[in-house]
Amino acid sequence: MKIAVLSGKGGTGKTFVSVNLVNSTENTDYYDCDVEEPNGDLFFQSKLIQELPVKVLLPSFDKEKCNACHECVDACSFNALALIGKDMLLFESICHSCGVCSFVCKQKAISEVPKQTGVIKIGKAGDSKVVTGKLNMGEAIGVPVISGVLDLMDEDRNSIIDCPPGSACSVVESTQKADYCLIVAEPTSFGFHNFKMVEQLARVLKKPFAVVVNKAESKNNIVSSYCKKNKIKVLDTFLFNRKIAQDNSRGEICTSVDDKMKARFISLLDNINDDWQRSLK
Amino acid sequence: MKKILILSGKGGTGKTTVAASLIEYLNSKTIADCDVDAPNLHLLLKVKNPVEKDFIGSKKALIDVDKCISCGLCAEKCRFDAIHSFGSSYKVDEISCEGCTMCSLVCPAGAVSFYDDKSGTLQKYTAPYDFSTACLKLGRGNSGKLVSEVKRNMVIKNTEEYAVLDGSPGIGCPVIASISGVDWVLLVAEPTLSGFSDLKRIVSTAKAFDLNMALCVNKSDINMKITNEIIDYCKDEGVYYLGLIPYDKAVLKALKSCKLIINVPSEAGNALRNVFKEFKQVLENEN
Numbered sequence: 001m002k003i004a005v006l007s008g009k010g011g012t013g014k015t016f017v018s019v020n021l022v023n024s025t026e027n028t029d030y031y032d033c034d035v036e037e038p039n040g041d042l043f044f045q046s047k048l049i050q051e052l053p054v055k056v057l058l059p060s061f062d063k064e065k066c067n068a069c070h071e072c073v074d075a076c077s078f079n080a081l082a083l084i085g086k087d088m089l090l091f092e093s094i095c096h097s098c099g100v101c102s103f104v105c106k107q108k109a110i111s112e113v114p115k116q117t118g119v120i121k122i123g124k125a126g127d128s129k130v131v132t133g134k135l136n137m138g139e140a141i142g143v144p145v146i147s148g149v150l151d152l153m154d155e156d157r158n159s160i161i162d163c164p165p166g167s168a169c170s171v172v173e174s175t176q177k178a179d180y181c182l183i184v185a186e187p188t189s190f191g192f193h194n195f196k197m198v199e200q201l202a203r204v205l206k207k208p209f210a211v212v213v214n215k216a217e218s219k220n221n222i223v224s225s226y227c228k229k230n231k232i233k234v235l236d237t238f239l240f241n242r243k244i245a246q247d248n249s250r251g252e253i254c255t256s257v258d259d260k261m262k263a264r265f266i267s268l269l270d271n272i273n274d275d276w277q278r279s280l281k
Numbered sequence: 282m283k284k285i286l287i288l289s290g291k292g293g294t295g296k297t298t299v300a301a302s303l304i305e306y307l308n309s310k311t312i313a314d315c316d317v318d319a320p321n322l323h324l325l326l327k328v329k330n331p332v333e334k335d336f337i338g339s340k341k342a343l344i345d346v347d348k349c350i351s352c353g354l355c356a357e358k359c360r361f362d363a364i365h366s367f368g369s370s371y372k373v374d375e376i377s378c379e380g381c382t383m384c385s386l387v388c389p390a391g392a393v394s395f396y397d398d399k400s401g402t403l404q405k406y407t408a409p410y411d412f413s414t415a416c417l418k419l420g421r422g423n424s425g426k427l428v429s430e431v432k433r434n435m436v437i438k439n440t441e442e443y444a445v446l447d448g449s450p451g452i453g454c455p456v457i458a459s460i461s462g463v464d465w466v467l468l469v470a471e472p473t474l475s476g477f478s479d480l481k482r483i484v485s486t487a488k489a490f491d492l493n494m495a496l497c498v499n500k501s502d503i504n505m506k507i508t509n510e511i512i513d514y515c516k517d518e519g520v521y522y523l524g525l526i527p528y529d530k531a532v533l534k535a536l537k538s539c540k541l542i543i544n545v546p547s548e549a550g551n552a553l554r555n556v557f558k559e560f561k562q563v564l565e566n567e568n
Contacts, residue, residue, distance in 0.1 A: 008319050010292005010450040015475065036451035037291055037482060039475035077340065077381050093457065094425075098360050098381030137486045140425060140454035165292040165450050166318030169422035172376055188536055190297060194319040201419045217533075242503075242528075249473035249504035 001276060002159040004178035004207075008194030010165035012186040013214035013238070016248060018162040019043045022128050024255040024265040028158040029129040031149050033174035035118060035142040038132045040162050042251045046123025046130035054133070054145045055114035056097045061088040065109035072101035072110060093140040118145035122152065129154070146173045153177065158269070167197045172205070180276045181209035182235075187221035195223060199232070208279035210272065213237040235271045236264060282311065282437050283564065284444045284463040288487070290479030292450035294471040295499040298532060299553070300447040301325040302543040303467070304410070306557040309445045313435050314414035315428045315459040316449035317401060327539060328412055331404035336415060336430060338400030338423035340380035346370040348392035355384035355393065376420045401427045403434060411436055425454030432462070443564070450479075452486045460490050467560065468496040468520065472507035480511065484518055494520040495563060497556045501525035521563050524556040 005018045019040055022030040032038040059072075059081075066088060073081045073088075080095040081088065092115070102110035117139045123130040133149040135142045142164070150173075153159045163174040175181060181202045185195040195211075202209040210233040213223050219237050227234050238244075247254055255262040287300045297314075300322060304312055314322040323331075342363075344355070349370040356364040356371055363377035364384060373384075375398070385393035400421040406412035413434040415427050428449075437444060446463065449455045460466065466487050470480050487494060496515050501508045508525065515522040529549035535542045542550045543557070 009321075010294075010319075011471075012293060036453045036456075037475075037479040039291075039478060042474045042478060075382065075386075077379070093454075096360075096379055096381060098379065098383055099358075100381050100383050100386065103383065103386060135453065137452060137482055138457075138489055140457050142453050143422075166424075167419050168318045168417055168424045168455075169376075169420060170453070172420040186293075188533065189324050189539065190321040190536070193321055193324060197319065197419065204419055245503055245528075249476075249507065251474040 001180065001273060002153060002161065002178045003180045003182055003272060004161040004163050004175040005182045005184060006163040006171060006175065006198055007165060007184045008167060008198040009186060009191050012184045012191055014184050015039050015043070015162055016214065017182070017184050017212055018160045019253055020255045020261070020265045021160050021269055023253050024262040025158065025269050026127065028160060028269070029154060030131065031153065031159055031161045032132040033146045033149055033161055034164040035133040035135040035145040035149070036164060038134050041121070041123060041130055041132045043253050044123065044125040044130045046125040048121060048123050050122040052120045052122070052148070053116045054118040054120060054148045055116050056144050057099070057112040058092060058095055058097065058115045059090060059101050059110045060113045062109045062111070065107045067107055069106070071104050071106070075100050075104045093138070096141070118142070120145065120148050120152070142170050143173050146170060150174070150177050167201050171201065175205060175207065178207060180272060181207045182272060183209060183211045184214050185211055185223045186215050187213055187223045192222045192226070208276055210235045210275055212268070215240045233275060236268050282440055282442050282444050283465065284437070284446060285465045285467055286315070286446045286448050286459055286463040287467050287469060288448040288456065288483055289450060289469045289471070290452065290483035291471060291476045294469045294476060296469050297321045297325065297447055298536065298542060299467070299469050299497070299499070300445060302541045302553055303557060304445045305541050306543060306554070307443045307445065307561070309443050310409070311411045311435055311437065311442065311444040313412065313431055313444070313446045315431055315446055315455065317415045317417045317424050317427045317431065317455060318449060320414050320416055322447045323406070323412070323414060325539060325541065326410065326412070328406040328410065331406045334403045335399045336401040336403050336427055337397045338421060338426055339398055340382070340395040341375050341378045341398040342373045342380065342384050343394050343396055344371050344373055345392045345394065348390050350390045352389065354387045354389070358383050358387045379422065403430060405434055425458035428455045428458035432459070452482050456483070456486070460487055460492070463492055465564070466492055466494045468494060470496055470498045470511050471500055472498055472504040472511060474507070477507055477511060481514070484520065493567065495523050495560055496520050497523045497526060499526045500528040502527045523559045524552065526552045526556065
């Protein structure tokens with residue numbers, strides 16, 4: 001089963017839930033798709049097995065062949081090209097690597113060359129695989145790194161996908177291959193507002209989903225009453241706890257030292273599995 | 282008019298809470314929310330009834346089933362895996378399509394056309410602030426373009442006033458779009474391993490731009506060891522260190538009742554006031 005953990009708002013506890021789900025259950029691997037700010041491995045401190053570069057194709061211009069016809073500049077839908085005098089200029093960070101410029105060039109003056117935009121680290125922590133996508137700084141588009149991370153998922157094992165915040169294309173890419181979405185919601189006005197955006201996203205993507213409420217002051221809160229009204233399952237509610245926050249700040253995994261928490265995460269995964277099985281019928 | 286952008290790297294460190302209070306403290310009337318994926322500033326400022334405008338972010342392809350000869354070239358050449366066979370024809374997935382036009386260039390039957398895709402809504406509030414923001418349509422790309430549009434919608438006057446922009450988490454396209462052209466970045470850090478790691482990534486990213494950076498540590502007492510490391514890091518990186526804001530339940534309470542924390546007599550409110558006082562001095566010395 002592949003579970004995407006998402007939230008809308010940042011800092012609600014996606015990584016907290018993801019890491020503990022992986023840590024407390026057997027046969028489960030971790031995939032960090034928050035490639036702009038990957039943090040899961042700060043907790044696992046996994047043993048590095050392999051590093052894979054992520055490359056995208058960028059156009060390269062042969063000055064000898066180019067006749068400054070301007071056709072590639074006009075064909076680029078992303079305004080990533082400009083012709084300055086007789087020189088082609090590429091704005092690398094907005095190039096989408098679609099290949100249209102080299103396709104339309106009649107002079108065959110454009111070739112495509114790979115450029116590294118990020119890296120994927122594969123590590124091992126206990127019996128779990130820990131896969132981390134990391135976008136290079138200064139790069140704008142994380143989607144190729146995310147899709148590279150997800151290509152490494154193992155069909156025979158459970159995969160927990162730690163998604164980026166927000167509700168844009170990077171979140172869609174991260175959830176694309178998931179069987180199930182787990183939304184981590186924080187019951188504040190901000191958290192609630194962004195939760196509803198992600199709820200809509202899960203509906204648009206036609207994924208079964210449920211909610212975990214985190215950092216709550218009580219079991220009854222704005223998220224839980226909304227979920228009740230709209231028949232959305234809340235699988236667990238974690239109350240704000242200063243000790244957990246402090247342990248978390250040091251990169252400690254609470255299910256490693258707290259058996260009660262471990263039991264909760266084991267049953268959380270069971271509940272997700274049951275709910276997913278039901279949705280298949 | 283100097284433009285101040287609030288950033289953090291990691292999400293949930295308190296950007297919007299700090300931004301709303303800074304707007305009040307500096308009495309800024311020209312403001313923006315650049316977190317178009319998950320905008321929240323409007324909730325705290327209690328603004329209503331924005332003027333809305335559709336944002337056309339890109340084109341999307343559409344395949345005419347009557348003209349399609351099912352050769353599959355479009356699906357083969359699409360680099361975004363956006364075209365799949367569908368019955369006896371092919372269909373474009375509107376979320377994955379980036380509008381590059383490769384499919385129409387290779388189609389021998391002329392079956393591909395394009396339509397403008399609404400990828401978000403621009404919003405402008407006029408009272409009591411000149412407040413520019415937007416909301417990205419679910420799952421869309423182009424958030425960088427939309428952020429640039431939000432900034433273009435701001436009326437930057439030639440006055441001593443400060444413009445305040447709330448940013449988004451991360452280091453990718455919306456963040457890069459929000460940084461370009463601002464004068465100051467105010468970083469809201471969080472003393473956790475994750476928060477510190479993300480802070481370093483945003484500082485390195487912002488360094489490529491010619492701007493000044495200042496920093497405060499929020500929820501500082503959650504981990505004093507990392508808080509001290511962040512303060513040392515600021516010194517090494519030439520980031521102005523402004524002060525600490527302790528974890529305080531009053532912040533959550535204020536948020537719940539839509540009050541600004543600097544208007545609430547509280548430990549965090551007072552600490553934030555001191556941070557802003559320091560910041561204002563730094564801003565004025567720079568002039």
